[in-house]
Amino acid sequence: MAIPLTAIAAVAAADLLAGRNHFLAPMMVMAPALAVVTTTWRRTLLIGLLGAAVQAALVPYDGVLNTQDRRILAGMAISYLAVVLFSAYAAWWREVRTEQYRAVVTVAEAAQRALLRPPGPRVGNVSLAVRYASAADAAQIGGDLYAVLDTPHGVRALVGDVRGKGLEAVQTSAVVMGAFREAAYDEGGLARVAQRVDASVRRHVLDGEFTTALFLEFPTEFPAAPAHPAPTVTGRHGSALPLAPTAPRADRSGEIALLHYGHVPPLRVSPDGRVTSLDPPEPWVPLGLTGFVSGAPEPWRVPLGPDEVLVLCTDGVVEARDPRHGGFYPLADRVGTLVAGAARDLEAAVGRLYADLLGHVGGTLGDDSVLLLLARPR
Incomplete structure (x- = not known):
């Protein structure tokens, strides 16, 4: 309300200041x-009435009532009244549309959060941090998913990543x-999980549409660091003799499974910043x-250390x-420096990485995007 009041005071x-020979009061129409x-809209009416009162006070000062043709003054008054009434109606309509928009946004946000269900900073035995950006205006979810x-x-x-937007x-x-x-809850193998998801996509999505996906599975328990001494036997004179080393058992409890x-x-990303692409x-x-x-993909396994x-x-x-040079974001080149040693503070790491991404594109992403960092706590 300060802007229209300032306009009234300025007019x-x-x-x-212009003096009695200049009648500038009709400029008061800018206030409503x-x-x-x-x-x-109620305050708009109040502003209109206040502007009319100020104009009425200026009419005797400028000597307009002394003119022989007062039809011009009556016409200006009628025009000002029409502007005030129309401005009040426009303000009322803007309020109605704003409330409708807020209601739609509230429902959309609830639906989006129900669909996406952002996880907390820790799920089971896995720590995580995420940044999600939708290319659609005023939307929190788009074609990317996690x-x-x-x-x-x-x-x-x-x-x-769903094709399209x-x-x-x-x-x-x-x-x-x-x-x-x-x-994910029903099937015992990661391949079966992916096959069920693929069957749903082929059943319920239009032909020709597709979704790229990466499935991961972490073990229920990560192994603790071994702290047992090497096995020994007792010699003839009671001395301890080490046994010959035996082949390690195939223990995959420290590996994660991936399906492409x-x-x-x-x-x-290792603690020292080395980056490995898990192709x-x-x-x-x-x-x-x-x-x-024909056929189906098979999961492959990779080790994941506690600080990786x-x-x-x-x-x-x-x-x-x-936007300046047209080059793609060099994620593999920058992620090592930005994420190295951040297994215990993934939120700060994903913040640095996302800020660097926005800096590369000039502040606005042109496509849906997901950045998800996962680590096993020590």
């Missing part, structure tokens, strides 16, 4: 016009996320396109362009 001051976009679930089979995670992409995301949440469906390979031994087609190929960080993303990150 009155200008009229007084400014009130339309700055305050409520989920981290604590299941009886271990912590299972999914990162995916907008409402159709969100609908496909709902199909993928719903199928994954069900299968055409998605961006994850990166593993699949056999790349596979995205979800929804498996009917065009797993970096997952969608193509909205690695294909983000620098």
Whole structure:
């Protein structure tokens, strides 16, 4: 309300400073016009009445009543009244539309959060931090998706990227996320989880649409560091003799399983900043396109140390362009410095990485994107 009041004061001051030979009071019409976009319809009416009172006070000062033709003055008064009434109506309509928009946004945010269900900083025995950005205006979810679930089979995670944008992409995301949440708890193998999700996509999504995906499975328990001395036997004179070393047993409890469906390979960052791209031994087609190929992909396993960080993303990150030079974001080159040694503070690490990504693109991402950091606590 300060802006229209300032306009009234400015017009009155200008009229007084211009002298009696200048009638500037009709400029008061700007006050209700400014009130339309700055305050409520009731206050807009109040501003209009206040402006009319100031004009009435300026009329004798400027000597307008002394003119022979007062029809001009009556016309200006009628015009001002029409502007005030129209401004009040416009302000009322703006308030109604704003309330409707707020109601729609509230429902949309509730639906988006129900679909995405952002996890906490720790799920089961896995720590995580995430940054999600939607390319759609005023939206919190788009075609990219992620989920981290604590299941009886271990912590299972999914990162995916639906082809396209907008409402159709969100609908496909709902199909993928719903199928994954069900299968992750029911199926004993990661390959079976992916097959159920793929079956849902082929059943409920239009032909030709697809979703790249990366499935992960963490063991229910990570192994503790061994602290046992080397085995020995007692010699003839009571002395302890070491046994010959035996071949280690195949213990995969410190490994994670991954399953690839055409998605961006994850990166593993060691405590000293070394970056390893975990490329699949056999790349596979995205979800929804498996009917065009025979067979099925198999999970592969990689070790994950207690101080290592797993970096997952969608193509909205690695294909983000620098507007000045047109180059893609060099995630593999920068992630080592930004994430190294951050297994115990993933939130700070993902914040640094996301800020660096925004700096590369000039502050605004042109595509949906997900940055997901995972680590096993020591």
